[in-house]
Amino acid sequence: xTFQTLSFVALLLAVLALYWALGxxxxxxxxxxxxxxxxxxxxxxxxxxxAGFTLAMYLSALWIPHPGVAVxxxxxxxxxxxxxxxxxxxxxxxxxxxxxxxxxxxxxxxTIGLGTFSNTLNIILPIGISFYxxxxxxxxxxxxxxxxxxxxxxxxFALFISFxxxxxxxxxxRASRLLPQFENxxxxxxxxxxxxxxxxxxxxxxxxxxxDNVGxxxDNVxxxxxxxxxxxxxxxxxxxxxxxxxxxxxxDIARGTARLFGINLSQNFRHPHMAxxxxxxxxxxxxxxxxxxxxxxxxxxxxxxxGESRTGxxxxxxxLISGLWHGASWNFALWGGYHxxxxxxxxxxxxxxxxxxxxxxLAVPVxxxxxxxxxxxxxxxxxxxIWDLLSVSPADQTAESVELxxxxxxxxxxxxxxxxxxTAYGALKPGVxxxxxxxxxxxQVQQMVLGAVFxxxxxxxxxxxxxxFIYFQF
Amino acid sequence: xxxxxxAERSNGGGSSDLDCDPNRFGQYRRWAGLVIFxxxxxxxxxxxxxPWQGTEFDQTALDELSARQPExxxxxxxMLETRIDPEHLSELLSGRPVTSLAVxxxxxxxWYLQLKNLVAELDQPPATIFVFFRNxxxxxxxxxxxxxxxxxxxxLKRPDEEQFEAVLEASRSAYQQALHGLDRIYPVQxxxxxxxxxxxxxxxxxxxxxTTELSFRADDQFAFHNMxxxxxxxxxxxxxxxxEDAVGNSFLPLMIETAAASxxxxxxxxxxxxxxxxxxxxxxxxxxxxxxxxxxYLQDNGVRYFDFTGNPAVDRGLYYDSFHIxxxxxxxYTELFLREVAEVFNSEGxxxxxxx
Numbered sequence: 001x002t003f004q005t006l007s008f009v010a011l012l013l014a015v016l017a018l019y020w021a022l023g024x025x026x027x028x029x030x031x032x033x034x035x036x037x038x039x040x041x042x043x044x045x046x047x048x049x050x051a052g053f054t055l056a057m058y059l060s061a062l063w064i065p066h067p068g069v070a071v072x073x074x075x076x077x078x079x080x081x082x083x084x085x086x087x088x089x090x091x092x093x094x095x096x097x098x099x100x101x102x103x104x105x106x107x108x109x110x111t112i113g114l115g116t117f118s119n120t121l122n123i124i125l126p127i128g129i130s131f132y133x134x135x136x137x138x139x140x141x142x143x144x145x146x147x148x149x150x151x152x153x154x155x156x157f158a159l160f161i162s163f164x165x166x167x168x169x170x171x172x173x174r175a176s177r178l179l180p181q182f183e184n185x186x187x188x189x190x191x192x193x194x195x196x197x198x199x200x201x202x203x204x205x206x207x208x209x210x211x212d213n214v215g216x217x218x219d220n221v222x223x224x225x226x227x228x229x230x231x232x233x234x235x236x237x238x239x240x241x242x243x244x245x246x247x248x249x250x251x252d253i254a255r256g257t258a259r260l261f262g263i264n265l266s267q268n269f270r271h272p273h274m275a276x277x278x279x280x281x282x283x284x285x286x287x288x289x290x291x292x293x294x295x296x297x298x299x300x301x302x303x304x305x306x307g308e309s310r311t312g313x314x315x316x317x318x319x320l321i322s323g324l325w326h327g328a329s330w331n332f333a334l335w336g337g338y339h340x341x342x343x344x345x346x347x348x349x350x351x352x353x354x355x356x357x358x359x360x361x362l363a364v365p366v367x368x369x370x371x372x373x374x375x376x377x378x379x380x381x382x383x384x385x386i387w388d389l390l391s392v393s394p395a396d397q398t399a400e401s402v403e404l405x406x407x408x409x410x411x412x413x414x415x416x417x418x419x420x421x422x423t424a425y426g427a428l429k430p431g432v433x434x435x436x437x438x439x440x441x442x443x444q445v446q447q448m449v450l451g452a453v454f455x456x457x458x459x460x461x462x463x464x465x466x467x468x469f470i471y472f473q474f
Numbered sequence: 475x476x477x478x479x480x481a482e483r484s485n486g487g488g489s490s491d492l493d494c495d496p497n498r499f500g501q502y503r504r505w506a507g508l509v510i511f512x513x514x515x516x517x518x519x520x521x522x523x524x525p526w527q528g529t530e531f532d533q534t535a536l537d538e539l540s541a542r543q544p545e546x547x548x549x550x551x552x553m554l555e556t557r558i559d560p561e562h563l564s565e566l567l568s569g570r571p572v573t574s575l576a577v578x579x580x581x582x583x584x585w586y587l588q589l590k591n592l593v594a595e596l597d598q599p600p601a602t603i604f605v606f607f608r609n610x611x612x613x614x615x616x617x618x619x620x621x622x623x624x625x626x627x628x629x630l631k632r633p634d635e636e637q638f639e640a641v642l643e644a645s646r647s648a649y650q651q652a653l654h655g656l657d658r659i660y661p662v663q664x665x666x667x668x669x670x671x672x673x674x675x676x677x678x679x680x681x682x683x684x685t686t687e688l689s690f691r692a693d694d695q696f697a698f699h700n701m702x703x704x705x706x707x708x709x710x711x712x713x714x715x716x717x718e719d720a721v722g723n724s725f726l727p728l729m730i731e732t733a734a735a736s737x738x739x740x741x742x743x744x745x746x747x748x749x750x751x752x753x754x755x756x757x758x759x760x761x762x763x764x765x766x767x768x769x770x771y772l773q774d775n776g777v778r779y780f781d782f783t784g785n786p787a788v789d790r791g792l793y794y795d796s797f798h799i800x801x802x803x804x805x806x807y808t809e810l811f812l813r814e815v816a817e818v819f820n821s822e823g824x825x826x827x828x829x830x
Contacts, residue, residue: 006652190508197512213670220696231695385702403681404695407688410677444507451515459519459663461670 001041002469003253004208011038016260024185028159031261035164039128046126053091054161057136058154060084067146084140088133095126100328128168130325134292136161139175141296148175156182165257169250169469171268171288178265186262196259198447201454203252205418207469208462211246213415214238216463217408222379228397230405232389234412240375241416244272247286250469271426272371273419276363278342281371293322311347316340326378331386335377342370418457522662531591532629539592544573547593549585550606552578553745556798557606559808566812567819573600579667580623582607583615583642586725586732587630594736602739602818605729608797610713610764612742613724615645624657625664637728645723693801697794698748710747710796712760717767730775741818742772743811746783748793755784756796780815787814 001008015034019027040047063080093101139160142148151157160179166172221227221235251268258265266288275281282290298318304311316337323336351359380386546567548558555576564572575588585605593603605612616623631638646654657663671685678685694700714720721727733740744765747756757765765781772779782788787810794800799807812819 006649190504194508194511197515201515213673220692223701224696225700225702227695400691401695403683404688404691407677407681407683408692410680411673414673414677444511448511448514451511452518455515456519456522456662459660460665462666463670 001038003250003257004204007041008038012257012260019261020188025155027186027261028155028182031163032155032159035159035162035167038164039162039167049091049095049126049129050132050162051158053087053133053136054158055154056087057084057140057161058151058157060087061140061143061150062152064140064143064150078144081140081144084137088137091129091133095124095129097328104330131170131172132161132167134289134325135172138172138292138296139179142175148179151179153183163258163263165254165261165263166265169247169254170286171251171254171266172292173266173288178263181263188262192259192262194447196256198451199252199256199259201256201451201458203249203254203256204458205454206245206249206252209457210415210419211242211249212463213461214245214412215242217412218242218379226396227389227392228401228405229392229394230397230402231408232392234405234409236376236379237372238408238412239379240372241412241419243375243378244269245416245419246469271423273368273423274364274427275367275371276360277346277367278339278370279346281367282339282343289322289325293318293325297321308347312344315344315347319343329381330383331377331381334383334386335374338374338377342374519662520659522660523665524661530629531632535629536592536595539573539575540596542571542573543596543598544571544600545602546570546572547600547603548572548574548576548606549588549593549603550576550743551580551611552576552798553608554606556794556801556804557745557807558604558811559804562805562808563812566809577623577626580626581611581614581616582725582729583638584623584626584630586729587627587638589729590732591630591632594732594738599736599738602741603733604741604743606743606745608745608747609710609761610715610717610720612744612768613717613720613726614714615642615723615725616650625661638725641723641725641728690801693794697800699791699800710757710761712758713764716760717764717771721771726771730777739778739818741778741780741815743815744768744779744781744783745797746781746785746788748796749784749788749790751790753786753790757783778818782814785814 001011011034015030018030022030036047036050039050060080060083063083065077139148143150151160156179159182160173160175163178163182215238218235218239221231221238224231227235248269255265255267268286268288270284270287272281272284275284298314301314301317302310303314306314317340319336319340320333321336323332323334323339326332326335376389377386380389546563548554548560554574555578558574558576560572560574564570575592577584589603589605593600674689675685678688681688683691730740750756765783769779769781788807792799792803792807
């Protein structure tokens, strides 16, 4: 089931109608049932995998010795964690990477002239698997580190793994943040519900109006054999805006839905178009994933504690893994490597404080340009075609093609205008717009006007043939 | 427990630009504020674009059609619009009047009303009406998301159309009923096409070329012949229902009945999806079965039917996408159509040249 369907609206309304009349335990039970209905709506078998994985991680965490209890032998202390890691990797390899490994091996064997074999595996990727596996693994690691206590209540834990607003595309929550919310009584406040509705409207607006409309332009360009220089980069820019509107839209819908149940989910995006450097970008983009990889991969590898060269290796390794997490395809490894290289180069550049100050006005546009170039590697799955597209020269285009590209660029700018206004508002809010941003009454009127505008926009500007959320494929 | 739990509790909550400032109003005023917020946000858009509700049958459409006195009328959606150029066809038919009533996105509810309330009401009805459709649209009254055409329906409907409403109601699934309900609450969403066109028009205003020229160029740039990869499309989906289950709740019997009562020859034309690279037909077994049942039904009712599916004359290279014909080939397809259905025009006493 996906957010932009009437089935989801019906499920949400039905659950909400009961939810606030129930006690805490019954609320959790209702949410768990709703989550499994949501997840198994298309293929009920998926819930078996979800339930099995949940049980494995639940038992692994319970098996971890309590920090205060003396345990003999390192293995006994580490075994539960290793089991959880093995379970996570097994699920991911079996359902996400096996076909990719077989394909790659087949291509390699073919390349060195040892014959060919075909990939007969036809494994369907269970939706959301990359998200809930990381969330569950993070919990077991936190228990192992003594930061979170292993939970005995299976109902609460199962809900933590499967909570439907964030089950299929995040935000990837930490146990320390989400579990206590399920374990305590939730209170409906008008402010929480209103902010939830606003997030829902803004999220749907971004997805249905912005992402789906600029997505058509990106799709057209990327399915064209020889798009020409200007058209290609308009398409790449359109895709960059599409994926932001699509994924941040999803995150806002998830957060808004959760708030209707009195649950606060993490903010996943914080004006990434205002990033001043590649590393700053990753503090603003898909925050729940980048902090997960920081805490559970980069820091355990040694982080920045073992010298510059080791830091560079750790960064590259983390970004490569993060890239492959997105999809079982070499272009995602390339995309991760590109971002790793940008962050490493940023660390190595010998900028003096004076030079940094002088270049400050260029920081945001240059970062935006570098990030936009990277979307080419994300969107195009064929490495040879990526190379072909990078080789397209400005000389290889007609005046008519340039005019068409400019025409589409204006369309992209018009459709994405609300994103830029929101970004500008976010940047200016503390200083330039204090009067507008403060005061309950003005805020209430603003929200009413904005909410009505978003809702009208969804009704009028959405595409009837809108696509699926991009991150559902991961 | 206290360490981790304390840390966990301190981590709760979150903030964003859209958060509200709590605890400023009293309990009841705060809840009243939420109710007002919801009423404004979801109520105000319902008030927009209501004037259409008083609209009645549009007599001017009938008058215009009457003035043209067409001998051949074409009805359909974008399948028709991208295939038949009525002016070119008229030239090929030595100036005999041809009119197209194509409405992009339309389905058989609109085609039936065009037939019954426009074409059949002419003082001098045309000799032949061609109805173009794809897949199983001839037995689908309205597309699931096609409530925007409701406004057009209002202008095509006569005051007492009980039969029409009965078919429409019977054919709607629960999902379509819900969409229909939403449409009645929010008529503003029928401005969807206009709004998206406005974005194109505003974008084109910055350039010397017109919106039409730029759109045409975009269509050509992104047409099938410029696409990457040999085979991009899956086959069109299976029919919503088997033909026998669908026909009873469709406008097909009414269309046949109306045309017969007016003495107009009705001709159905099913267009084909772009063939596969090897020239084979892109169609599922269920759709093939539907088409055979439809053909048998039309034959039983004495109605001509041309199914272009699998027709070798319709080359894969003519297509813009999986169903539409590239506008560059509009004249070619028009000529191809005339050749393929020559018997219909011959029956009107037309002599087609051999050099075409």
